[in-house]
Amino acid sequence: MKALVTAMLIGSLLALPGCGAVQSGVGAVARGFAGSSGGGLCGDPRLTGEEVGQVPGKLPACGIDEGVRVTSVEGIPLSQAATIDCRTARTLADWVEDTMIPAVGRRGGGVAEIRVAAHYACRTRNHQAGAKVSEHGKGRAIDISALTLGNGDVITVEDGWRGGRRDRRLLRRLHGEACGPFGTVLGPESDAFHQDHFHFDTARYRGGSYCR
Numbered sequence: 001m002k003a004l005v006t007a008m009l010i011g012s013l014l015a016l017p018g019c020g021a022v023q024s025g026v027g028a029v030a031r032g033f034a035g036s037s038g039g040g041l042c043g044d045p046r047l048t049g050e051e052v053g054q055v056p057g058k059l060p061a062c063g064i065d066e067g068v069r070v071t072s073v074e075g076i077p078l079s080q081a082a083t084i085d086c087r088t089a090r091t092l093a094d095w096v097e098d099t100m101i102p103a104v105g106r107r108g109g110g111v112a113e114i115r116v117a118a119h120y121a122c123r124t125r126n127h128q129a130g131a132k133v134s135e136h137g138k139g140r141a142i143d144i145s146a147l148t149l150g151n152g153d154v155i156t157v158e159d160g161w162r163g164g165r166r167d168r169r170l171l172r173r174l175h176g177e178a179c180g181p182f183g184t185v186l187g188p189e190s191d192a193f194h195q196d197h198f199h200f201d202t203a204r205y206r207g208g209s210y211c212r
């Protein structure tokens with residue numbers, strides 16, 4: 001009898017660690033999901049906003065399957081909520097973290113707001129009749145026209161690109177380092193339509209990124 005009780009005890013003791021390990025493993029995964037979705041849109045803790053699901057477009061080539069409205073990135077508010085897809089949102093977060101924040105540094109107290117000139121819009125490229133639908137019409141593009149600093153200073157693409165040395169250098173870095181993560185990067189050197197903002201989109205081309 002004593003031997004049987006001992007065997008049962010050992011058996012239950014042996015069974016416990018395995019069972020406990022499985023349960024704690026599941027718990028850890030569940031907590032991981034809760035943590036990322038609790039603070040992060042698109043599973044990215046750097047992004048704040050809301051899911052908007054399918055965004056319909058008035059033209060057949062327009063629309064987003066799973067859209068999000070991004071209100072801030074790395075805690076820095078956007079001047080208007082940007083409706084884009086998750087891939088574009090995460091690419092924007094990479095650019096903010098890897099380029100924008102280090103490039104601005106402590107100047108003016110750092111970036112207080114990112115001025116968004118355009119995001120989702122079902123329209124043709126550069127609003128030209130008969131042109132192809134813009135990446136803006138697919139939720140893959142965002143236009144940024146300025147950064148507002150903590151001290152109230154505003155660095156605009158329009159004035160800064162050909163402005164003082166400090167702004168010129170900063171804006172060229174913001175533009176240049178976006179190239180690659182974003183498939184298309186357009187600024188004041190590209191054409192008359194981009195004198196006052198940067199256009200970033202995540203469209204992919206066989207020839208690689210297109211940056212002007």
Ligand SMILES: [Zn+2]
Pocket residue numbers: 118136141142143198199200
């Ligand atoms: Zn654009």
